[in-house]
Amino acid sequence: MIALNILARLLDYPDEALFTHQAELITALEKASELTTAQRTRLSQFITTLCASPLLDRQADYCELFDRGRATSLLLFEHVHGESRDRGQAMVDLLDQYRADGLELTAKELPDFLPLYLEYLASLDAARARSGLADIAPILALLAARLHQRQSRYGELFDLLLALAESGLAAEDLKPRVGKEARDDTPAALDAVWEEEQIKFLGEQGCASAQQAAHQRRFADAVTPQYLDVAAITTSTGHSS
Numbered sequence: 001m002i003a004l005n006i007l008a009r010l011l012d013y014p015d016e017a018l019f020t021h022q023a024e025l026i027t028a029l030e031k032a033s034e035l036t037t038a039q040r041t042r043l044s045q046f047i048t049t050l051c052a053s054p055l056l057d058r059q060a061d062y063c064e065l066f067d068r069g070r071a072t073s074l075l076l077f078e079h080v081h082g083e084s085r086d087r088g089q090a091m092v093d094l095l096d097q098y099r100a101d102g103l104e105l106t107a108k109e110l111p112d113f114l115p116l117y118l119e120y121l122a123s124l125d126a127a128r129a130r131s132g133l134a135d136i137a138p139i140l141a142l143l144a145a146r147l148h149q150r151q152s153r154y155g156e157l158f159d160l161l162l163a164l165a166e167s168g169l170a171a172e173d174l175k176p177r178v179g180k181e182a183r184d185d186t187p188a189a190l191d192a193v194w195e196e197e198q199i200k201f202l203g204e205q206g207c208a209s210a211q212q213a214a215h216q217r218r219f220a221d222a223v224t225p226q227y228l229d230v231a232a233i234t235t236s237t238g239h240s241s
Helices: 002-011 016-020 021-030 036-049 055-066 085-100 114-122 128-137 135-148 154-165 170-179 187-204 209-220 230-236
Strands: none
Touching: 002 021, 002 036, 002 114, 002 154, 021 036, 021 128, 021 154, 036 154, 128 135, 128 154, 135 154, 135 170, 170 187
């Protein structure tokens, strides 16, 4: 699917090459038969709008959106496994999947980085690519809902991915859940996470157990856990991938 290559490029960190070759991206959309005319038009408009602002501004916006806090992280396993040991095994399994299809990573990104995963799916036949998208549809829907809540146009890219997945899931399915979440990218929330990490370190030395307990009570509701129960999402919305 050509569209997956284009979406992967748009979801990666914006650089000079993207701005320089925006016209080629728009031209490539004409060959993306998996998209409807309306979808191609929306994607073309997204590219034009993205590249209409100064590059440094777009880079700053990207970092603010995807690298500040975990709620909109583009690392897929962040939303399922967090920092648990299961995440490491999931990384190994995904790398094995890449290698089984003849791909060996040379990039510095982690294997669950969404743009990288989309490039991998783009190398497969259409049926397998859709299946791969359906596998992560609950994560895509969650990210889409959070991005729309933040009024980011990047949410449109996730809507397109969900449409290509044909899983039946959409951002609307998770809108009620997202509406109840505490933002994890505010200064207060980021400070809370930083303080918690510092106190945990001290606690491991046996020096601050009482302080740690008080801190945890104070910030218990400061940041909503961002980990996603994929099975629960598909069941509650009545869809399965």
